Amino acid sequence: MISSKKLSSVTLTHPTGKIKGEIKLPASKSEANRALIIAALSGQESELHNLSEANDTQLLQRLLKSDAETIDAEDAGTVMRFLTAYYAVTGQHKILTGTERMCQRPIKVLVEALRELGADIAYMGEEGYPPMKMNGFSGNGNRKLKVRSDISSQYISALLMVGPLLPDGLELELEGKIGSRPYIEMTLSLMAHFGVSATFQGNTITVPHQPYKAATFSVESDWSAASYWYSLVALAQEADITLLGLKEKSFQGDRAIVEIMNRLGVYTTFTEEGVKLTKKEQERNVSFDFSDCPDLAQTVVALCAGIGIRVDMTGLESLRIKETDRIQALQIEVLSINSSLEEITPGVFRLTPGLLHKEKLSFRTYQDHRMAMAFAPLALLAPVEIQEPGVVRKSYPRFWEDLQKVGFEIVENE
Ligand SMILES: O=C(O)C1=C[C@@H](OP(=O)(O)O)[C@@H](O)[C@H](O)C1
Numbered sequence: 250m251i252s253s254k255k256l257s258s259v260t261l262t263h264p265t266g267k268i269k270g271e272i273k274l275p276a277s278k279s280e281a282n283r284a285l286i287i288a289a290l291s292g293q294e295s296e297l298h299n300l301s302e303a304n305d306t307q308l309l310q311r312l313l314k315s316d317a318e319t320i321d322a323e324d325a326g327t328v329m330r331f332l333t334a335y336y337a338v339t340g341q342h343k344i345l346t347g348t349e350r351m352c353q354r355p356i357k358v359l360v361e362a363l364r365e366l367g368a369d370i371a372y373m374g375e376e377g378y379p380p381m382k383m384n385g386f387s388g389n390g391n392r393k394l395k396v397r398s399d400i401s402s403q404y405i406s407a408l409l410m411v412g413p414l415l416p417d418g419l420e421l422e423l424e425g426k427i428g429s430r431p432y433i434e435m436t437l438s439l440m441a442h443f444g445v446s447a448t449f450q451g452n453t454i455t456v457p458h459q460p461y462k463a464a465t466f467s468v469e470s471d472w473s474a475a476s477y478w479y480s481l482v483a484l485a486q487e488a489d490i491t492l493l494g495l496k497e498k499s500f501q502g503d504r505a506i507v508e509i510m511n512r513l514g515v516y517t518t519f520t521e522e523g524v525k526l527t528k529k530e531q532e533r534n535v536s537f538d539f540s541d542c543p544d545l546a547q548t549v550v551a552l553c554a555g556i557g558i559r560v561d562m563t564g565l566e567s568l569r570i571k572e573t574d575r576i577q578a579l580q581i582e583v584l585s586i587n588s589s590l591e592e593i594t595p596g597v598f599r600l601t602p603g604l605l606h607k608e609k610l611s612f613r614t615y616q617d618h619r620m621a622m623a624f625a626p627l628a629l630l631a632p633v634e635i636q637e638p639g640v641v642r643k644s645y646p647r648f649w650e651d652l653q654k655v656g657f658e659i660v661e662n663e
């Protein structure tokens with residue numbers, strides 16, 4: 250089991266460049282983590298099926314059962330943000346912390362909103378960042394809040410899920426650009442699945458006070474994880490890949506990978522069991538807006554650097570505050586393969602591919618699962634070394650084993 254070991258790197262090669270197979274993707278950690286929080290808030294037994302094997306989900310499951318005072322959300326953004334709102338509104342006294350990087354990821358917008366609702370939260374380190382001490386909930390705060398929606402949608406999702414428990418419900422007026430909007434819609438859809446109705450009109454979301462109802466929920470496969478398979482198909486000489494458990498009508502905004510990759514050389518057919526991916530012609534100069542699907546940006550940048558397609562991109566603002574500064578990490582890594590990623594006008598980034606050298610390519614991963622998975626597919630073009638490959642456990646622990654299933658040879662470097 251490659252990903253369970255703490256390897257310094259793996260070296261990937263593919264002897265034929267032809268990939269064929271059926272892959273059971275991990276379940277979506279975004280859906281799973283919402284279902285877990287909602288089930289916990291409902292106070293009733295819900296049946297949750299196909300919970301993700303992703304560390305982010307395994308961790309949340311453990312933490313929701315923990316009666317420890319100090320809660321370590323590790324590097325999981327949803328866990329940190331969702332538990333902050335959960336502990337606040339259920340009046341639990343906890344210390345919430347995370348990895349060094351987590352303590353650099355802002356949480357001020359959420360904490361200020363929760364304080365307005367009546368939560369007593371104290372920062373233990375730098376103002377606006379974890380760790381925080383949760384000191385209880387008075388419950389007699391304001392129910393109408395203005396919340397910035399241009400930093401992270403996870404603050405909005407966290408607030409929405411606790412909304413129906415508040416004595417007068419919750420009304421959120423979203424201020425600024427709404428980034429990662431499909432994740433907010435996913436939250437509202439999951440809440441509806443568990444019996445809570447809310448309205449989202451213009452930039453105002455209203456959640457009346459009402460109880461959650463127990464329900465059965467089966468988590469769909471992860472479309473963000475699917476994106477690496479799309480990239481593999483685009484890069485392969487020949488490809489016939491079936492990804493199991495994906496649905497045409499999905500709660501996940503990263504389903505947008507279907508349209509994106511339709512332009513980058515991958516044709517999608519929806520079947521009863523998931524999707525079938527085959528190769529088609531690629532467009533040469535493309536542009537994409539990642540505001541709704543920020544987690545797909547790294548996949549597209551690495552692929553386009555590999556296949557030599559110039560791409561202009563907008564909607565990358567939130568990438569700076571994720572598992573690493575993803576813009577900076579991408580800039581460094583694409584430069585190592587003679588490509589450049591530059592901000593050509595404010596908010597517009599251009600990837601200009603260079604000539605790929607065919608000796609061994611080596612990529613750093615910056616404690617970011619998506620850096621590892623986005624660059625690994627380039628091993629269809631040249632031998633690729635991925636440093637600290639264990640990072641994939643956050644969302645896709647079996648990633649390396651799944652690559653082996655379609656013929657990749659992987660050398661483990663201790
Ligand atoms: O709510 C969620 O499940 C997520 C929302 C997005 O974050 P932002 O809202 O911070 O962009 C996304 O990048 C993250 O992987 C998962």
Ligand SMILES: C=C(OP(=O)(O)O)C(=O)O
Nearest residue numbers: 324325326327544571572
């Ligand atoms: C940004 C991500 O996760 P999170 O913000 O939940 O840590 C991700 O999985 O790409």
